[in-house]
Amino acid sequence: MQVRLLVCATTILLASAAWAQVCNPVCADQPKECCQVDEGGLLGFECSGKTQPHFVLSDGDELTEVSGQNASFSAAGITVHTEIGNTTFAPFTIGSSEKRVRFTTSNSGECVQVSNLAGFVNPSPIVVQGRALTILKTGAFFCHEPQRDLICFPVKGQVGPPFPNLSCTPDRVEFACGLVS
Numbered sequence: 124m125q126v127r128l129l130v131c132a133t134t135i136l137l138a139s140a141a142w143a144q145v146c147n148p149v150c151a152d153q154p155k156e157c158c159q160v161d162e163g164g165l166l167g168f169e170c171s172g173k174t175q176p177h178f179v180l181s182d183g184d185e186l187t188e189v190s191g192q193n194a195s196f197s198a199a200g201i202t203v204h205t206e207i208g209n210t211t212f213a214p215f216t217i218g219s220s221e222k223r224v225r226f227t228t229s230n231s232g233e234c235v236q237v238s239n240l241a242g243f244v245n246p247s248p249i250v251v252q253g254r255a256l257t258i259l260k261t262g263a264f265f266c267h268e269p270q271r272d273l274i275c276f277p278v279k280g281q282v283g284p285p286f287p288n289l290s291c292t293p294d295r296v297e298f299a300c301g302l303v304s
Contacts, residue, residue: 164207164251167275167298170291178226178297179289181252185229186266192224194235198265203240203274205301207258208251212301215243217265225264232268234275251299254281258299265303275300 166181176185198220205212218239226234240260247257256278266273275298282296 163301165273165300166252166254166296167300168286168289168291168293169295169297170289171294172292174291176229176291179291179293180300181287181289183229183290184268185290186226186234187228189224189227192227194220194222194224194233196233196235196267197222198235198237198267201265201272201303204304205274207276207299207301208249208256210246210249212246213242213244216241220265226266228266228268230268230270232266234264234266234273236262236264237274238263248280249299254296256280256282256296256299266300272303273300274303 165184167178167186168181170177170179176187178186180186198217200217202214202216203212204214217237218241219237221236223235224233225236228234238261240263243260245258245260248255249258250256257280259277259279262277264275266275277298278296286293
């Protein structure tokens with residue numbers, strides 16, 4: 124009986140150690156979904172200080188804040204199909220798009236704030252790059268670049284360190300983005 128108990132205890136300890144090695148340390152106190160592998164999506168990191176770019180995406184694309192510049196496109200009427208992290212969003216349609224550019228991107232793109240997202244179902248919480256995040260609909264923006272379109276949402280949740288090496292020193296995760304197809 125003692126041998127069987129020892130074998131069971133050892134098995135549990137080994138399984139726990141294996142789980143701890145697989146699980147992202149950011150997720151240590153989070154639900155198991157936090158450690159699931161996610162497929163797509165980018166995180167937007169706010170850069171420390173007042174320097175530009177103000178934000179950098181996890182793929183290195185830099186977002187520079189601008190003012191007084193008219194957008195060369197409108198995102199109104201676009202139906203968005205996207206996946207961010209471990210979640211495929213239900214398709215939704217952008218109802219309105221600002222006429223002014225919010226950011227320019229280092230990939231020769233422009234981003235505009237969007238609202239009135241018809242059919243939007245908030246899938247929160249989601250997991251992006253091992254972080255459990257809650258999507259905030261207010262403040263969403265759409266980026267049009269020559270090679271891709273992105274939809275980005277402000278987030279809250281696991282927004283602190285650790286951070287990857289980027290072209291700036293990040294303060295926090297500010298938003299999560301997905302490619303629009």
